[in-house]
Amino acid sequence: MSEFDSDSEPSQFPATRCADCGALYGHEAFVCRECSSEEFEDAPLDGSGTVYARTTIRVPGSDQQGEEPFEVAVVDVGGAESVRVTARIEDNPEVGPEDPVEFVERRDGVFYFEAV
Amino acid sequence: MNGVCVVGMGTTEFGVHEEGIAELGVTAVGRALRSSGVDRDDVDALYLGNFVAGMLEGQETLAPLVADSVGLTGIPTMKTEGACASSGIAFRQAYQAIRTGIHDVVVVTGVERMTNAETPEFTRALGSAADHGTDGATGLTFPGFYGLVLDRYMHEYGATREQVAAVSVKNRENGASNPRARFRSPVTVDDVVDSRLVADPLRLYDCCPAADGGAAVVLASADVAESFTDRPISVLGSGHATGRSAAYRYDDLTTLEATTLAAEEAYETAELSPDDVDVVELHDCFSAAEIGDSEDLGFFEKGEGATAVAEGRTAVDGEIPINPSGGLLSKGHPVGATGIGQIYEVCLQLLGDHENQVDDAEVGLAHNLGGSGAVSTVTVLGGPSHV
Numbered sequence: 232m233s234e235f236d237s238d239s240e241p242s243q244f245p246a247t248r249c250a251d252c253g254a255l256y257g258h259e260a261f262v263c264r265e266c267s268s269e270e271f272e273d274a275p276l277d278g279s280g281t282v283y284a285r286t287t288i289r290v291p292g293s294d295q296q297g298e299e300p301f302e303v304a305v306v307d308v309g310g311a312e313s314v315r316v317t318a319r320i321e322d323n324p325e326v327g328p329e330d331p332v333e334f335v336e337r338r339d340g341v342f343y344f345e346a347v
Numbered sequence: 348m349n350g351v352c353v354v355g356m357g358t359t360e361f362g363v364h365e366e367g368i369a370e371l372g373v374t375a376v377g378r379a380l381r382s383s384g385v386d387r388d389d390v391d392a393l394y395l396g397n398f399v400a401g402m403l404e405g406q407e408t409l410a411p412l413v414a415d416s417v418g419l420t421g422i423p424t425m426k427t428e429g430a431c432a433s434s435g436i437a438f439r440q441a442y443q444a445i446r447t448g449i450h451d452v453v454v455v456t457g458v459e460r461m462t463n464a465e466t467p468e469f470t471r472a473l474g475s476a477a478d479h480g481t482d483g484a485t486g487l488t489f490p491g492f493y494g495l496v497l498d499r500y501m502h503e504y505g506a507t508r509e510q511v512a513a514v515s516v517k518n519r520e521n522g523a524s525n526p527r528a529r530f531r532s533p534v535t536v537d538d539v540v541d542s543r544l545v546a547d548p549l550r551l552y553d554c555c556p557a558a559d560g561g562a563a564v565v566l567a568s569a570d571v572a573e574s575f576t577d578r579p580i581s582v583l584g585s586g587h588a589t590g591r592s593a594a595y596r597y598d599d600l601t602t603l604e605a606t607t608l609a610a611e612e613a614y615e616t617a618e619l620s621p622d623d624v625d626v627v628e629l630h631d632c633f634s635a636a637e638i639g640d641s642e643d644l645g646f647f648e649k650g651e652g653a654t655a656v657a658e659g660r661t662a663v664d665g666e667i668p669i670n671p672s673g674g675l676l677s678k679g680h681p682v683g684a685t686g687i688g689q690i691y692e693v694c695l696q697l698l699g700d701h702e703n704q705v706d707d708a709e710v711g712l713a714h715n716l717g718g719s720g721a722v723s724t725v726t727v728l729g730g731p732s733h734v
C-alpha cells in the first residue's frame with residue numbers, strides 16, 4: 232500500500248490475513264486467534280471507515296505530554312469486510328458515533344484517520 | 348468442596364498516607380488478624396494483590412515482605428496482579444485453595460500507594476493496564492477507555508450527562524458518612540457537569556480519586572470458622588473471568604463480558620440470582636462504569652442503568668442499594684487494595700455495622716474489574732445466618 236495517495240482517495244488500510252484460516256486482522260496479530268497460525272499475509276482494505284466511539288484525551292500519560300488534547304476513537308474500516316481498530320482522529324474533536332472517516336496513515340504503530 | 352468464610356477483616360483509611368506501601372499492608376493484615384481470633388500458627392498462606400508498587404514505589408516482593416513483617420514468616424505467599432482487580436484475584440485464589448482443601452486459613456490483602464506520584468507518572472502507571480501495542484500506543488488513557496464506553500452508551504441508549512452525573516452525586520453523598528473514604532463532601536449534578544473535561548464526555552467529578560490504602564481479610568474453611576468467631580461471613584459464590592484486552596476488541600463496548608461471565612459463575616455457585624442480592628459494592632472507577640456494571644451484574648436491563656440511578660433506585664434506601672460506602676468515587680481507588688476494600692464494606696453491611704446500613708442486608712455482592720474490562724471477579728457473600 233502507499234501512504235502517499237492523492238487527497239481525493241483514502242489510503243488503503245493495511246489489514247493482514249491469517250495465511251492458514253483467512254481470519255482478518257486490523258491490529259497486527261502474532262498468533263491467529265482462530266487457529267494459532269503464525270503466518271500472515273497483507274490484505275489491504277478500502278480506507279473508508281465509520282466511528283464507533285470517540286473520546287478526547289485532555290489528561291495524557293507522560294509519554295504523550297504536550298500532545299493534548301487529542302482524539303482517540305474506535306473505528307470500523309474496510310467496507311463490506313471490515314475490521315475494528317483503536318486509532319487517532321486528526322484535527323476533529325466533533326466527530327462521533329456513525330460519522331464517516333478516512334484512513335490517512337500508520338505512523339509509529341498508530342493508525343491515523345481524518346473526518347470526511 | 349469446603350465452605351469458605353470471612354472470619355476477620357481490617358483496613359486503613361483510603362486517602363493520603365505518609366507510610367510506605369509495605370507498612371500499609373502490614374497495618375491492614377495486623378488489624379484483620381486481631382479481629383479474627385486466628386493465631387499466627389493457624390495461617391497457612393498469604394495472598395497479596397497489588398498493581399503499581401514496582402513502578403511508583405520501586406518496591407516489589409511485597410507478599411513475603413508483608414508476611415515476614417507481620418510475623419507470618421515461613422508460610423507460602425504470592426502476589427496477584429490484574430490492574431484494578433488485583434486483590435479480587437487474590438481473594439479468589441484464597442477461596443479456591445480453601446474450597447478444595449489445600450489450605451484451612453488464608454490471609455488476603457490488597458495494597459497500593461499512589462498519591463505521592465506526579466499526575467503524568469500516575470496516569471502512565473495506570474495506563475500500563477492497557478495493551479501497549481494497540482490502545483496504549485494511541486495514548487488512550489484509563490479515563491479515555493471509559494470516555495469511549497460512555498460516548499457509545501449515550502449514543503445507543505440516549506442517556507443524558509445529568510443522569511450519568513447522578514452516580515457521582517449518590518456516591519459522594521454516601522461517602523460523606525464513611526470514615527474510610529478519601530472524599531467526604533457531597534457534590535451536585537451541576538458540580539459534575541460543570542467540572543473540567545478529562546476524557547470526553549467524562550469530567551473530573553466522574554472520575555474516582557487516587558488514594559493510598561491497604562485492606563485485608565482472613566478466610567477460613569467453614570469447618571473451623573466458628574472456632575475463630577461467632578459471626579462468620581459466608582462466601583456463597585465466586586466468579587473470575589477474562590474479558591477483552593483493548594477497546595477495539597469489543598463488539599459492544601457497553602457490555603464488559605469479564606463482568607457478565609464472572610457474575611454468571613458467582614450466581615451459579617451461590618445458587619442465587621440478582622434478585623436475591625440486598626447490597627452491592629461495584630467497580631465505579633468512573634460514573635459511567637457504575638451504570639454499565641449495574642446492567643452487566645443483572646440488576647437492570649441494558650440501557651436502564653442511567654435512568655435507574657437518576658430515579659434513586661440504587662440509593663441506600665432504594666430497591667437495590669449500590670455503593671453505600673461511597674464507592675471508588677468517594678473512598679478513592681488505591682488500585683491493588685480496592686477489591687478487598689469492597690469486600691470489607693460488604694462484610695460490614697452483612698454484620699449490620701455499616702455507617703450507611705442497608706435494612707436487613709443478608710446477601711451482598713462485591714464486583715472488582717481490572718484494565719479495559721480485561722478481568723473481573725465477583726464475590727457473593729452471606730451474613731452470619733448463612734453459615
Ligand SMILES: [Zn+2]
Nearest residue numbers: 249252263266
Ligand atoms: Zn488462522
